[in-house]
Amino acid sequence: MKLNTWFVEKLGERKEKNLFRELKPETDLVDFCSNDYLGLARSEELFDLINKRTKALPFRRNGSTGSRLISGNSAYTQDVEDILASIFKSEAALILNSGYTANLAVFSSIPQRNDTIILDELAHASIKDGARLSLAKRFTFNHNDLNDLESKLKKASGKIFIAVESIYSMDGDACPLPELTILAKKYGAFIILDEAHSTGVMGAKGSGLATTFRIENEIDIRIYTFGKAMGIHGACIAGSKNLIQYIINFSRPFIYTTALSPHSIASIACAFAYLDKHTHLQTDLTKLINAYLDGLKSLTNRTPSNSAIQTVIFPGNENVKSAANILQQSGFDVRPILSPTIPAGSERLRICLHTYNTLKEITKLTAALKKL
Numbered sequence: 001m002k003l004n005t006w007f008v009e010k011l012g013e014r015k016e017k018n019l020f021r022e023l024k025p026e027t028d029l030v031d032f033c034s035n036d037y038l039g040l041a042r043s044e045e046l047f048d049l050i051n052k053r054t055k056a057l058p059f060r061r062n063g064s065t066g067s068r069l070i071s072g073n074s075a076y077t078q079d080v081e082d083i084l085a086s087i088f089k090s091e092a093a094l095i096l097n098s099g100y101t102a103n104l105a106v107f108s109s110i111p112q113r114n115d116t117i118i119l120d121e122l123a124h125a126s127i128k129d130g131a132r133l134s135l136a137k138r139f140t141f142n143h144n145d146l147n148d149l150e151s152k153l154k155k156a157s158g159k160i161f162i163a164v165e166s167i168y169s170m171d172g173d174a175c176p177l178p179e180l181t182i183l184a185k186k187y188g189a190f191i192i193l194d195e196a197h198s199t200g201v202m203g204a205k206g207s208g209l210a211t212t213f214r215i216e217n218e219i220d221i222r223i224y225t226f227g228k229a230m231g232i233h234g235a236c237i238a239g240s241k242n243l244i245q246y247i248i249n250f251s252r253p254f255i256y257t258t259a260l261s262p263h264s265i266a267s268i269a270c271a272f273a274y275l276d277k278h279t280h281l282q283t284d285l286t287k288l289i290n291a292y293l294d295g296l297k298s299l300t301n302r303t304p305s306n307s308a309i310q311t312v313i314f315p316g317n318e319n320v321k322s323a324a325n326i327l328q329q330s331g332f333d334v335r336p337i338l339s340p341t342i343p344a345g346s347e348r349l350r351i352c353l354h355t356y357n358t359l360k361e362i363t364k365l366t367a368a369l370k371k372l
């Protein structure tokens, strides 16, 4: 069989199941789907700040020119990592090219053959893929269910790693972090916390959920991403100095890739500096989330969430696609999340709220959702 024939066959199967994915150009619909929760990606002021900072760098280079261990490192990158460590209240921080890479870096290199990784069933694909690259045993526990987690902890052996997210990317609900740390301690387990959807939107200086509860020292490994509320690109791992040195020495997704460009590194520093000067953004977002929740009080087909990520469940891929279509025709950019990305029966509209959504747009959206 020719490779092309096989591609056509596989794509045909997707089309038959109505699961064909296509890249679409940007639209002028009202944004209810991007991760730009605080509007930093579209901030002109931040754009100018990044350009100014990049121009002021002591070296003029378009790319980093190599991996961090060869030619891609700079004193500036390490200064920015020190800033990140102080924001996230960790001993050290290490920048990685994306959140996907950061999760791969942690999970593929730290848990060893006789260890156990226990993942929340709704953990992001990058956590699952990272865990797959490890030789450790893997179990999942029911989403946010600490009783189920405890039953899995009882079966675990070796070093035990619990993988959770601060705010779950598909449901928008939070992890019961303080209770989780108590349970982890009881079994001597280590927590790996992905703060992708809490970075920027929660905590002082955008430092996320663990620092909000002041329990950052109870979490062994934290991952923060900058492509969501921070409006730019990249990620970091935060934790002890030894953790960071371990990643630098043993983690292939860190070692064998070209480092981020100087422009990207400057963007990270500028985005956090910008947020520090615009602390109202977090409260602005909370007000809009509350307005959205008020508008939808009567709607029960939702997963409980107080975050910028909201859902409305329409079981069945066809159903949820047609609901999204109706909303798009009314001017709202709302996207359907289909199975198998999420379990069949839980197909949903995933609605992301942003500081730049107006109250009027939110009222119109909630009215349209109630009519579906």
Ligand SMILES: Cc1ncc(COP(=O)(O)O)c(C=O)c1O
Binding pocket: 098, 099, 100, 101, 103, 124, 126, 165, 169, 194, 196, 197, 225, 226, 227, 234, 235
């Ligand atoms: C929970 C979670 N972790 C990690 C990632 C990956 O981050 P990045 O987009 O920076 O690769 C995402 C992105 O969708 C995410 O939702």
